[in-house]
Amino acid sequence: MAETHPEPDPIIYRYTRQQALNDGVLVDLTEWAKETGFHCPVACTAAVWHGYVVPREGLRSLGQSERGRGHDLLWMLYHAIRRSRRKDQLLFQVIFLMEPERQETVTLKVICGPGDEGEPVLTILLPNED
Numbered sequence: 001m002a003e004t005h006p007e008p009d010p011i012i013y014r015y016t017r018q019q020a021l022n023d024g025v026l027v028d029l030t031e032w033a034k035e036t037g038f039h040c041p042v043a044c045t046a047a048v049w050h051g052y053v054v055p056r057e058g059l060r061s062l063g064q065s066e067r068g069r070g071h072d073l074l075w076m077l078y079h080a081i082r083r084s085r086r087k088d089q090l091l092f093q094v095i096f097l098m099e100p101e102r103q104e105t106v107t108l109k110v111i112c113g114p115g116d117e118g119e120p121v122l123t124i125l126l127p128n129e130d
Helices: 017-023 029-034 046-053 066-083
Strands: 024-029 042-045 091-100 102-114 120-127
Touching: 017 024, 017 091, 017 120, 024 046, 029 042, 029 066, 042 046, 042 066, 046 066, 046 120, 066 091, 066 102
Parallel strands: 042 120
Antiparallel strands: 024 042, 091 102, 102 120
């Protein structure tokens, strides 16, 4: 007797990665990531970007910038991936200067998944984000 497989449910709406980038839900870090050694697109959520990568105004006078903090983020991610055996999702930590004389160790999550065309892409999120 032949097996029957149910038909998959039709897709009603699809929110693409490109739409998320255009809407600011994700922030593209791909160009910076290439300089760090990544070979696939990399983005972070707006919560990671605004919460940790963009320095508070008082920190700019101390030399803190999006570029420098983004580099730290990507560098720590790069090494976490190299040490990890798990390739689909992992947690990693980055130390950010949050206020003068106060550093915060932040745990972040990275997910490797398919992009809009099925290509591998990396997304950096807060641990409680999906």
